Amino acid sequence: MDLILRCLIFSLLHQSLYSKPYNIDGLLENGTGAIESLAKPLQDISTKDYSWAKGNQTCSQLLKDCKEFLDLLPSSSSWMLKPVLALGFLQVGCLTEQEPFFLDLIKDKNARTLFNIMAEQTNNSIHPTTTNSHKSQPDIQKHDLLRFNLESLSIDAQSISHHMHCSEIQQEQQDVLLKGSILRSHSSLQHAMDHCDRVGPVCAGVTSDTLGQFKSVARNGGYIIPHVGSKLWLHHCTAGLLRRRSTDPECHSEKELRIHNVMQWIPVVSGYYNAGSAIYYATQGCTAQAEDRAIDASIDLGYDALFTATGGVSGAVSAGVGMAVKPPLRDGVKSAINYFKAQWSG
Known part of the structure; x- marks a missing residue:
């Protein structure tokens, strides 16, 4: 019953909470502006209690898992996942902004920039615009x-x-x-x-x-x-023979799954976490697992953000307008999911 309740809450949150795009075009157009923007302090975050997302896991165990998982990350995904984890653990009450581990996660300038982007989106959640268009193809x-x-x-x-x-x-x-x-x-x-x-x-x-x-x-x-x-x-x-499934030993990380089971419940954080973990699994050769996470991320971030994040771009500043949240059509994403599941099983 507890799992069903959480699923219901999660569904309601994702149907009702979307984020305003955070315009960082200026960071790309003006080098001086980029330096000035990066020097800004962390934005304040609206107080929201997602401590229930931990389930029966303790903060100490989650943080231990997190530190060990971060040691495995290549730079292509750590630049995104570090600020995401900082915001996520802040939201579930496992970290405060004064703790050394939190400060370590956002010490890099790009990490602070992405953290502020997510904080802006968290503070300014809006309802999605309804549409009758169908663009599954x-x-x-x-x-x-x-x-x-x-x-x-x-x-x-x-x-x-x-x-x-x-x-x-x-x-x-x-x-x-x-x-x-x-x-x-x-x-x-x-x-x-x-x-x-x-x-x-x-x-x-x-x-x-x-x-x-x-x-x-x-x-x-x-x-x-x-x-x-x-x-x-x-x-x-x-090249189907080279694809690894999430059930393969090389693509199954208990630590990552425990972290994902928490981050998936937090609006804004969930989309960025899924994108960052998609990059991680892709670099490990776990393409099928990466696609599963990317599909989940596309519901929150949109494909443009994922093209930018996965396109060899290093750092939140270089990501530019691609990091702005642009909600795609849900019916299209669901059609894509069904289409590719059919391809995988064929």
Whole structure:
């Protein structure tokens, strides 16, 4: 009964609480502004009691798990997870702003910036705007792009192309850019697609910038980020044998799961935690587990934020407007979940 009650509370919170976008464009446009913004003190946080999210776990055990888990994290995910954990443990009453461990989590300038972004969102939660639009197919397409980023972070990324089978170049995606090593520049889209098809899995896809130039981009080291005016045609290649499930020993961490069982209940924190842990699992080669977390994160943060976070960007400041919360359509996300579960079981 207690679990059912928590699930109900969690559902109600996520249906009613969304966060205002925190505009940090100025941090990117003005170097001086970035320094001044980073020097700001931590924002005050509205008092909210989520101590019940701990369940029967003690703060001492959770903090011990947290410290041991942080030792395992690569920099690609720790920059996000440290401030998230600081805010999360603050909300459940396991830390105060004066404790050494809390201060250690947000001592980095980027960590303080992201902490303030989340605090702003926590303090200014608003109700989502209702809509009658149905855009499940674009969400599925965006999940393909997010999957590409997660696989690029994988420990198997450098050798994955040798095990791939490519079937087609997917239709045009708007306002996203494929970054990486340029294989060749082309005078037309057709020439670029033909070249990508000839070289096979080595080519990740074709991208065009705001100047309308077409380029085929290498898969190894490639990643996708939001970029208004750019277009992408992703080379659809699969390598199912390299995918690890969350049940594999390498992808099962009791410490991380205990932390997740707490963070998942806290609005704002849950979205960022799922995004950060998705990056962590991707770097361990646990692509399926990473996708599960990324799907959960997309409900809270939106795909643009995840493209930015997983696209090789280091630090909250460089993440820019992608870190602003932009709630996607829930029906689209649910359609994506059903679609990809069917793909995995097939």
